[in-house]
Amino acid sequence: MNISFRQLKAFVAVARLGNLGAAADQLCLTRGAISQALKELETQLGTPLFDRAHPHLLLNSEGALLLPLADEMLTRLDDIGALFAHSGDSAGKALLRIGASQTIGNYLLPGLLARLGPQWQLSVFIANSQQLAERLLAFELDLALIEGEVTHPQLHSEAWQQDQMVLVASPAHPLALSITATAKVLSAGDLAGQYWVLREPASGSREQFDKYLRPQLTNPGTVLELNTLEAVLNTVQQGLGITLVSELAARDRLASGALVVLPFKQPMPRQLHLCWHRDKYLSAASQRFIRFCRLGD
Numbered sequence: 001m002n003i004s005f006r007q008l009k010a011f012v013a014v015a016r017l018g019n020l021g022a023a024a025d026q027l028c029l030t031r032g033a034i035s036q037a038l039k040e041l042e043t044q045l046g047t048p049l050f051d052r053a054h055p056h057l058l059l060n061s062e063g064a065l066l067l068p069l070a071d072e073m074l075t076r077l078d079d080i081g082a083l084f085a086h087s088g089d090s091a092g093k094a095l096l097r098i099g100a101s102q103t104i105g106n107y108l109l110p111g112l113l114a115r116l117g118p119q120w121q122l123s124v125f126i127a128n129s130q131q132l133a134e135r136l137l138a139f140e141l142d143l144a145l146i147e148g149e150v151t152h153p154q155l156h157s158e159a160w161q162q163d164q165m166v167l168v169a170s171p172a173h174p175l176a177l178s179i180t181a182t183a184k185v186l187s188a189g190d191l192a193g194q195y196w197v198l199r200e201p202a203s204g205s206r207e208q209f210d211k212y213l214r215p216q217l218t219n220p221g222t223v224l225e226l227n228t229l230e231a232v233l234n235t236v237q238q239g240l241g242i243t244l245v246s247e248l249a250a251r252d253r254l255a256s257g258a259l260v261v262l263p264f265k266q267p268m269p270r271q272l273h274l275c276w277h278r279d280k281y282l283s284a285a286s287q288r289f290i291r292f293c294r295l296g297d
Contacts (some may be wrong), residue, residue: 016138096142096283106249139277150273156277162271188213196224197232205229229249236259
C-alpha cells in the first residue's frame with residue numbers, strides 16, 4: 001500500500017468541505033486532481049470513503065474511521081515543517097484553527113491574540129456554541145473556546161474562565177426607571193410578561209437564559225431572537241425590551257450609561273470552556289495554545 005500525503009490532503013479537504021469544488025479551491029488544484037486522488041485512495045483501501053449525494057460527498061463509516069488518522073498525519077507533517085523552518089519564515093508555521101463563541105470571540109479573544117503576538121499563524125471562526133461543537137467533531141477546528149455546556153462524549157472540555165450573566169435594559173425602560181426610583185432588586189415575578197431580546201437557541205447566552213430564568217417565568221412574554229450579540233445589545237439600547245447577556249459584552253455600554261444593569265435576586269455565573277476532539281492529534285502549536293490558556297499568559 002502506497003498512500004500519499006496528496007491523497008490524504010484531498011480526502012481531509014473533501015471530508016471537511018463536503019464537495020470537490022470547494023476542496024479544489026482550498027488546495028489550489030483542479031476538481032479532476034481531487035477526484036483522482038480520492039479514487040486512488042479508495043482503490044488502495046478497497047472501500048468507498050464517502051456517500052455520493054450530488055453535489056455533496058458525505059463521510060461514510062469507513063471515512064469517519066480514517067479522518068482522525070489522516071488529520072493526525074497531516075498535522076504531524078505540518079509540525080515537521082514548522083520544526084525545521086528558518087527563523088522568520090511564515091511558510092513554516094503550522095496553521096492553528098481556533099473557534100470562539102461570540103462573547104469570547106468579540107471581547108476576550110482579541111486581547112488573548114494580542115498577547116500571543118504576530119508570530120502565530122491563526123485562523124479564527126466565531127459562531128455559536130453548537131456550531132463550534134459540530135466543527136470540532138468534523139475536525140474542522142483544532143480548538144475552541146466555548147461559552148455553552150459541552151456534553152458530547154467525543155469532545156474534551158475543561159474549565160477556562162468565569163463569566164457573569166446580567167440583566168440589562170435601556171435607562172429609559174420602565175423596569176430601569178422603577179429600580180432607579182425604589183432601589184429595588186428584581187424577582188422572577190417582576191420579569192413576567194416582559195419583551196425579551198435574546199440570542200438564538202443554540203447560543204451560549206440563550207442556554208443561560210433557559211438555565212437561570214426561563215424555569216422561573218410563569219409568563220415569559222414575547223421573545224425577539226437575533227443571532228449576533230451586537231444586534232441584541234443595539235436593539236435593547238434603543239429601548240426595545242430587556243436581555244440577559246454577558247457582563248463582558250455589555251461592559252462598555254454599562255460604563256457609558258447607554259445600558260443599565262437590572263439587579264436580580266440571584267447571581268448568574270457561567271463557566272467558559274476550552275475544548276477539542278478527544279481523537280484529535282494536538283500539534284505543537286495546539287499544545288502551546290492550551291498551555292497559554294491554562295496559565296493565562
